[in-house]
Amino acid sequence: MSWDLEELVVSRTLRLPDIEGPGGDGVVATRQFDAILMSVGFKLSGELVARLSGSAAGAVIDMAVRVLPIVRRMAGAHVEHNVYFQDFPANVPDTVEFWTARLLDALGGESAAAAVSEGSALGVSNLLALPEYGRYQHGYAEMVAAHDELIESVRDRVTVLHLGRSLEDEVSALYLSLAGRATPLGAEDLPILRELALRCASGPQPESIPVREHRAIIDEVRLAAGEKLLAGTVTDVLRLACLLSDGDVSLSTPTRFRSLSRRSRRGLLAALDAVIADQPAKLGDVAAHREAWKRLGERLHPHEFPQWEHAATVFEVARGERRARSFMSRFETLLAVDDVLGAAQLLRAAPGLLFRSLDRLLRTATTDAEQEAVLAAVESTIGVVSARVILSVREHVDNRDGVAQRVFANRLGRGRVQPDGREPIDASVLDRLRVLLDVELKRRLPAPARLVIDPDAVDIALPLGGKAISGGLGVLPRGSVSPVYGERLRFFVYWREQSAPTDFDLSALLLDQDYELDGWLSYTNLTSVGGVHSGDITAAPDGASEFIELDLDKVVAHAIVPQVNVYSGEGFDEVAESFFGFMLRDGDQRGLPYEPRTVRMKSDLRGAGRVALPLVFFRAPSGEWRVKWLHLNLRGKPVFNAVENNEVSASALARAVIDRRYLTLAYLARLMAEEVTLWDGRSFDEPVMFIGLTRPEGLPEGSQVFTPENLSDLIPA
Template sequence: MAQSLESLVLRHTHRLPIPRGSAGDGATAARQFDAALMTAGFKLSAELLERLSGLSEAAVLHTARRTLRTVREMVGDHVRHNSYFIDFPANVPDTEEFWMRCLGKALDDGTARENVLTQLAHGVLNLLSLPTYGRYQHTYEEMLAAQDELIASAGDRVTVLHLGRDLDDEITELYLALAGSTTPLGEDDLPDLKVLAGRCALGPQPESIPVRENRAVVNEARLGVGAELLLDTVTDVLRLACALSGGDVTLREPTRFLALSRPVRRGLLAGLDAVVAANPAKLADVHAYREPFKRLGERLHPHEYPRWPHAAEVFAVARGEKEARSFDSRVEKLLDEFDITGAAKLLKSAPGKLFRALDLLLRIAADQAERDAVVAAAVEVAPKVSGRVLLSVREHFHNRDRETEAPRVFVNRRGRGWVMPDHRPAVPAADRDRLIAALDAETRRRLPAAGRLLIDPDVLDVALPLSGRATAAGLGVLPRGSVSKVDGDRLRFFVYWKETEDGTDYDLSALLLHRDYSTDSWLSYTSLTTVGGRHSGDVTEAPDGASEFIDLSLDRVRSTFIVPQVNIFAGEGFDEVEESFFGFMVRDGEQKGRPFEPRTVRMKSEMRGPGKVALPLVFRRGDDGRWHAKWLHLYLKGISSANRVEENQVSVSKVVRALVEREQLTVRYLIDLMSGGTTAVDLWDGGPVPDEPVTYIGLERPEGLHTDSRIITLENLRDLIPG
């Protein structure tokens, strides 16, 4: 258990809890450990190297084995990445030449010849019926032997691992950070919170747990140890019941409630009773989840517990036996009557709902007096709105200011994206500007005094992580909408997948678009070579795991956009396979090396989402010729099978345009508010850091920061979002 907790801390913080073991001379082993880490693109900090050097060799090797296993998984080096063409990216044939080669070998194969000739007689040939198509023709070891050694480059990625504190302290700090997050966690972070909550339920707790899903996970652990539950709505109890049944605490997917023990049933019913007794109006919340509440009632048997009559009312409302007029219905009635002022007044009692309705209210207001009432109501309740909603609305109105023909893009909680024409009337500029000024002022008021700011310039264009669901789990992954520069001569994409039980074929492709988002060309299994690009070859099944690669020489690409994508041609979905991830590497022209070299990996992200087409990010060449990435983290619906880049190029280009042209609030926005013209702001150039405490904000933590410094990196970027 300690090993898994140590790995969890390392993944989330890039800190290694204080290594334990007997004292000794472990300097040689520590240097060897550091060298092994560097092959995967990691390195020990000077402080951590010194600590390990004072331990025995056995203790260092024990720590090294556990740590190397974790970091290799973080970067995607825990699996074997073979390529169909043994010396990829060299000697990749033209598509037709390759197909004819496969056909020729099939005709020479006595077991396949008759079938192939029959197909040819009918004028159609199934490539998958050719013995040499889609299946590795060499072993992993043979592929390694055919590749030249990677030449080290100063541009290779180096992620520094820092010395942490005692494991218990690191666990507690990470638990408090995740449980108390002001933004929803990603789907991969919730299971980690569950592990931590089980360990920390009786220890220090965050001042508040504003995100409901986090609260459900914490309540599950608290129920298990007999601690007081954190409940203030009936939906909190429903989420807790879902957690206890191993279901979806976000309530997006239906949960099959399991039989619950009597103590658990009593705990849930007592919680429901207390919530409704304190505020009977909470019964109105039942309407949003009537069916789940009805199914939960069948498991809780509230009629057996007459001492909790208010809990029974919850299920009576769900069954339609008791009336509880919902807040939303009252708002809708006022809107139906075109009473905008009345609706704004009522919505003041639900500040979050008011903010989400601001655009609608301003659009349908009949005159300036009604718009003034809406703006006044928003300004009045702004201090009561969560920071996440405050910033989301600020970003929304910023984009409403731009006149563009770009379609409107929608992205649901799981990353499923689609676009629609935007026919909304404009919001009057004066009202929009008043709102934006008020939102900026409220955000500035909530931001802590930063003292001296030390900023990594590369973090300035990172989008604010208003939801963990806008960022996939992985290494070097930025929130949706972030922009990052791309240095290097060659860009290489990779995808890895391993099927669970059904034959599964994922196809890595890249769509190349002109400046106007029209198609230039593409790379895929049907187009193995194009200007500046090579595809590693089609692999059509993955019982033991499979990889595909695309290599691009950026100085030869004539297009403006490069859109890597993963299409499901057949088999299991992204959330059904045993494992699947995407990433990209950057190399200098003469580095050579294996198709997959972990120290050249800039990003590796898990693919766990709906739909049949994954769009991780898009690369854009600027007017100065330099390339930048904009992060998408999107999944498109696609079709049931045989998804191909040729068929989805129109839908992909529409989504890409909508997100490329949308402007996100970035770290730069918050830094401008934090500095306010009075705080010293220094841009870190990679050199020595100040001796005094600073607030450091960057992609990775530099060495040597004062121990009293506040450090914000990708791992805890959500801490920038005010409560």
């Protein structure tokens, strides 16, 4: 698959590559460009307006023709969003009345009447057999004509596009940012990194590549160029082999290895040989993926390369001909006899495993000497542990007491909740551990002369993981909290099937203070207190949309949990296209069901589950509404998923994420600076480090800016 480089730059950085061509009078064309952008919630920065105004009008028009489709896709405005009920959100009928009307209409036709009669004889009514159910009864133009024009509001979203460098420089910078990121990219971003790595192979390279999946992608390019690989473990080599066979670089699913060229086999075996020659103990990692190594050995033919005898030992271990105990095996043996001192000493040689096992070690430690040994091991090794692991442990410590439920999410985003039944850890030990972690993080973080943070950004969660988080407009990391500005909340789903009839159902759970069911909105309950549903669409060969709107002043529930259910047909990873998002409007704003200027968040729907839980809205103690990002899904059933059937699981996940304490930008800011300035729209005379939801205009040259597009760059290596 090939990506448009300009679209990648614009969508990932909100920068327009610098315009090429002669100067001229582009003032009028620039104004027109800016006006059209504003209709979909975007705007040119002052610097970009000045640059385009001094360019030839034709060049500005050419840029507008390229950029407008990009921003329309970003906001979800590249498709026509129709609704079943033409006047939505007005005149939505009661569910029973609506179904009754459709039944009566159906009885007017012989074939439909027969189908209804057959179902009635069995005590059921098949809605899908009704000719007017689940299909648009009017065209898009008819629906548009039935709605007033949107009244602008100062609260409408305005996403500013800034002036970038040349396309080549922007692509290189994007590659360096993705490759050198300290947090894993989502599944949809790995192929993008792969293409950028190929395009930027001869250009600047990142100083370090902390994430192993990213390293495998870069190594694929280095292997093709005949350069030395970056692999530092046997598992790194296995990831690269999976990538060469178009397999799963995360090693979550088995890869069917292909026959590889002699050059590729030589490169992989040479890398394996170097790893084992340097650290023979890494043979212990082979057992974790024994079967994969066996299959790979059949493709690499290590016996043909006797010069790399160390590489051959990897396959001997995989086949059981040689024994190599892993650190985990030795660790388990020591803990089996409660030898905490020995386990702590052992894991000094495996700092990553030490930090991942800290909770278990501290639970097992029963004496002051054992606790001191564990903390001493942490202090002596923390300098070589990645900041992402340190931050993850720090967040874990904050949730070690006072949180009744534990929430788990695998790399596919599938969530589950279970009670926390672990033995407690002494509070004084946890406090000492916090200090150790904070001191090390403070040492690694920059110390800006002046740190400025947008108050609306202080509760954004640190992006410690991203594999199951889809990109999009206004998307924040799991656990992030944002204020909800607006009187009416409207969320939406759009999908377009690939090859089979597909029915997605947009629904919402309404939960009380105890997270018990207080009602729901779906195709089975079109109206509820403060909310309405736009109507059920049951197939989407040309694309379909569903909406739910809630008047937040009338909603009595404590929490609102939107969800998208795959009722039948293709899943989120199988449809041609699907996305979810939400809009906010003031009371006097009408407009179309879908108005891109009011879209606050829009993200692709992806994942192996059949029930998507993107986020949850809830009341803060002050009574104001907030939104918290979930990025979770439920496995669901193959067909007929419905909000009424997954209420317990969905509400439990929502409550667990709301209750969990996530590390936020506020925490990071406190480590970086003793004094933090909350931004109030003012300008600055000296360069600052700015953290916010959007980049403000007019920052002095030399300022550092961190927004959701590059928050991961705040996490040190």
